[in-house]
Amino acid sequence: MSDSPDSTPSESRRLSRRALLYRAGGAGVVLASSPLISQLERALGTSTAEAATSASKTLNILTWEGYHDPKWLAEFKRKTGITVNATNVGAPAEMFAKVKANPGQYDIIFCTAGWFQNYVNGDLILPIDESRIPNIKLISNVFPWRHATTVKGTNYGVLYNWGDVPLGWLANDVPRHYQVSKYLNKQGVPWDWNILWDKQFKGKVSMFDSPTDVYPMIGLAAGLKNPYHLTPNGLKKVKAKLMALRPQIKRLTSGFNDQTNQFVSKEAVIGYLNNALVAVDVNKAHVPFKLNHVMKQGTPAWSDNATITKKGGGTKLDAVYKFINYELSIPWQARFIAASGNDGTLSYNQAISATARRAGLTKKALAATIIPQTRDPHFFPALVFYQPTNVLQQELTIWNEFKLGIK
Numbered sequence: 173m174s175d176s177p178d179s180t181p182s183e184s185r186r187l188s189r190r191a192l193l194y195r196a197g198g199a200g201v202v203l204a205s206s207p208l209i210s211q212l213e214r215a216l217g218t219s220t221a222e223a224a225t226s227a228s229k230t231l232n233i234l235t236w237e238g239y240h241d242p243k244w245l246a247e248f249k250r251k252t253g254i255t256v257n258a259t260n261v262g263a264p265a266e267m268f269a270k271v272k273a274n275p276g277q278y279d280i281i282f283c284t285a286g287w288f289q290n291y292v293n294g295d296l297i298l299p300i301d302e303s304r305i306p307n308i309k310l311i312s313n314v315f316p317w318r319h320a321t322t323v324k325g326t327n328y329g330v331l332y333n334w335g336d337v338p339l340g341w342l343a344n345d346v347p348r349h350y351q352v353s354k355y356l357n358k359q360g361v362p363w364d365w366n367i368l369w370d371k372q373f374k375g376k377v378s379m380f381d382s383p384t385d386v387y388p389m390i391g392l393a394a395g396l397k398n399p400y401h402l403t404p405n406g407l408k409k410v411k412a413k414l415m416a417l418r419p420q421i422k423r424l425t426s427g428f429n430d431q432t433n434q435f436v437s438k439e440a441v442i443g444y445l446n447n448a449l450v451a452v453d454v455n456k457a458h459v460p461f462k463l464n465h466v467m468k469q470g471t472p473a474w475s476d477n478a479t480i481t482k483k484g485g486g487t488k489l490d491a492v493y494k495f496i497n498y499e500l501s502i503p504w505q506a507r508f509i510a511a512s513g514n515d516g517t518l519s520y521n522q523a524i525s526a527t528a529r530r531a532g533l534t535k536k537a538l539a540a541t542i543i544p545q546t547r548d549p550h551f552f553p554a555l556v557f558y559q560p561t562n563v564l565q566q567e568l569t570i571w572n573e574f575k576l577g578i579k
Contacts, residue, residue, distance in 0.1 A: 229491035230255045232484065234267055234281040236476060238512040239333065240499075248498060254491045264384070271296055271481060279485035279492055282476045283329055285320035286384075286400070286558030291479070292323045298480045299326045304493040307500035312519035314546070320557040321477050329477030330496055333514050335542060336465055336473040336555055337385055339365065340378075340451055341442040342435060343460035363468045365393035368442065369416060377420040378434050378443025380427070383571040388472035388556060389444055390414050395469070400559035407563050411570050418577040435461060449513055452540050465545050466554040473555035506531035515542050 233240065237260045245256040261267045264284040268291070271281060275296055283291065291297045300321075302308050311317060311331055321329030339362060347356060355367035368377050379386060387410065391399020394413040396406055422439065425431040425446065432450050434440045436457045445451070445463060454461040465471055478496045485492040498504060500517060506528035509516040523533055523543050538544065545551050561567060 229253070229488055230257065231279045231488070231491055231495055232257045232259070232277065233495075234259050234261060234270060234278040236260060236282060236333075238514065239282060239476075239508070241511065244504070244507070248495065252491075252494060252498075254494065256495060275481060276483035276487075278481055279488060280495065281479050281481060282332055283321075283479040284558065285473075285475045285477070286560050288321060288323050288328050288479075289560045292328065296482055297328050298482050298486050299328055300330055300480070301493070302327070302330075304489075305330060305497045305500065307497045310500055310502060310505075310522065311517045312522070312546075314519070315552055317475055317477075320475050320559075321479075329479045330500070331517050332476050332478050332499065333508075333516055334473065334475035335448065335515055336471050337389065338445050338448055338463045338465045338471060339363075339367075339442070339467060340435070340445045340454075340461060340463035342438065343462045345441050357468070361462075361464055362442075363464055363466065365389055365467060365469055368393070368420060368444065369413075371419075373442055374419050375422045376439075376441040377417070377422075378431055378440035378445075379417075379421055379424060380431055380444070380446040381424040381575070382446070383567055384558070385446075385472065385474075386444065387414075387561070387567055387571075388558065390417075392467075392469040392472070392556065398559075399556070400561050402561070402563050407566060410567075414570065414574050415577065418574065421578055423578060424575065432457075435459065448542055449540065465542065466548065466550050470556040471554050473557045475557060502527045503531040506533035509533055509541060509543070510537040513537070513540050518543065520544060520547050 231254060233256060235258050239260075240256070240258045242258075245258060249255050259278070261270065264287050267281060267283070268287060271278060271291070272294055281297075283297070288297075308330060315331070315334070317331040317334065318327055321327055321331070341362060346352065346362065347360070350370075350372050352362065352367055352370065352372070355362050355364040355370070357363040367373070368379075388399045390413050391402070391406070391410050394409045396402070396409065399410070402410060425434055428447050428450065431443070431446050432453045435443070435450065435454045436459050438459070448463060448465070451461050451463045478499070480486060480489070480492055499508075502518065502522055502525065505516040505518050506523065508514065509518065509523070510532040518528065520543055522528060523538050523541075524535075
């Protein structure tokens with residue numbers, strides 16, 4: 173893989189937390205220019221004396237593939253004397269299990285929206301002292317990220333990365349060859365999740381094997397305002413809606429590449445996308461493909477957030493807050509976005525700034541992200557961020573039954 177973020181943004185995205193396709197070595201951008209290093213040092217806001225004070229500190233973080241390249245962590249150590257050891261996980265449930273089993277083993281975890289209540293209930297994490305994170309002001313205020321990190325009025329996380337789960341379709345087929353006018357918005361774009369249930373698409377719908385991601389869409393399509401907190405009647409509606417989707421799906425895809433290939437081969441015509449970067453790679457294969465992030469009923473969305481463990485990070489807060497602040501700087505975020513294809517924390521204006529360009533975030537790399545979409549005033553209000561479900565076990569049982577019905 174090239175080290176240039178301009179050359180392979182979508183290839184790098186496959187190393188992201190959402191793709192869950194892991195490769196050894198990771199992706200990274202080498203910091204060779206002294207101006208960028210100086211920007212990062214200024215963003216950190218620490219003196220040599222302060223760095224020396226923290227020289228003996230070691231942070232252990234639980235994160236996602238592509239989020240914390242070893243080169244970047246080595247640079248942070250060189251600036252502060254703080255060693256950061258990163259361990260990657262493959263699913264939110266795995267992260268929670270690790271922290272619950274060993275509450276003091278990790279100092280910072282990158283907790284996914286919808287899981288904060290579990291950690292709070294287990295007394296495993298600490299509230300965030302935002303006064304100790306000057307760079308938190310750099311997170312765009314048009315993004316209501318605290319909605320996903322707050323439990324009973326207390327904030328327990330700081331946004332690091334986010335994304336949504338959109339609708340996608342083959343542009344040469346939809347809507348041209350199908351009677352789908354009732355599912356289109358005023359611009360003629362599909363925006364109703366119920367299009368996936370239309371009998372015209374029998375056996376032609378693409379969907380991935382992930383109940384955590386799929387259930388919110390099913391609930392929204394069923395007309396539920398909150399797909400995460402279901403009454404017995406609500407669960408009944410969701411089950412019926414999910415089962416009704418079985419004839420539409422030839423098979424569930426197993427990841428980013430699998431879903432991309434399903435569209436490239438035209439095995440599927442329309443679908444619920446594992447990753448917005450599916451659209452980029454399908455188009456790269458010369459198969460015209462479009463997607464929509466602003467759905468009529470709402471679009472499921474996720475975020476990963478820096479979170480401090482009580483028994484780990486709580487014992488070394490100076491080092492913890494230095495690191496969280498550091499990785500929110502524009503140079504760090506621009507480099508992270510460029511190298512991984514993720515969406516980070518930058519607003520569009522920050523992402524096109526000279527500072528971001530110097531860090532390697534080119535126009536081509538930016539175009540492969542969702543960030544340009546955030547200029548649409550309807551974008552963020554349409555997002556429905558993951559929340560803990562009150563019927564997890566029932567949903568998993570139903571999901572297994574659903575999968576058995578797909579030949």
